[in-house]
Amino acid sequence: MKIGICDTTFARYDMASAAINEIKQHVGNLKIIRRTVPGVKDLPVACKKLIDEEGCDMVMAMGMPGPEKMDKTCAHEASTGLIQAQLMTNTHILEVFVHEDEGVDEKELKFLADNRAREHAQNLVKMLFKPDKLKREAGMGMREGHPDKGPL
DSSP states (O other): OEEEEEEESSOSSOHHHHHHHHHHHHOOSOEEEEEEESSGGGHHHHHHHHHHTTOOSEEEEEEOOOSSHHHHHHHHHHHHHHHHHHHHHTOOEEEEEOOGGGSSSHHHHHHHHHHHHHHHHHHHHHHHHOHHHHHHTTTSOOOSSSOOOOOO
16 A cells, blocks of 8 residues: 655645654555655645556645735645545545644644644544544544544
C-alpha cells in the first residue's frame, strides 16, 4: 500500500513530517511518498500525480494559507481543486489546512498545525485499516486540531 503526502513551502510548520511520524506509529509496511510544492494552489495537481503516476491509495494535502482575504480565496480554490482531483481519481485526498489566523499566537499555531496533521493521519489509518472504528466515531463532534465538541 502507498500513501502520498503533499505539503507546501509556504507553510510555516512541517505538517508532513508530523503526519508521517504519526502514520508510522500506527502502521508498518506502508510506502510513503512525499512531494513538496510552493503553495496550496499547487496541491491539487501534485496530489493527482501521486495517485495517477505513483499509485497512491490515499493522499494527504497539507497547507497553511495566510490570513489575508486573497489567501482565503486561494485556499478555497485549492480546496475545490482537491475535490475535483478526488472525483477524477476516485481516491480520497484528506485536506489538512491550517489558516495562519487560527492561532492567537505562534505557539498556539504550531500546536494546532502539529495536532491537526497527526489527527488527520490517524483518520487516514482508520479509513484504510479500521473503518469500523471510524463508523463508531460518527456523530461524536470530533475536531482535528481543536478540542472535540462532543455529541449532542
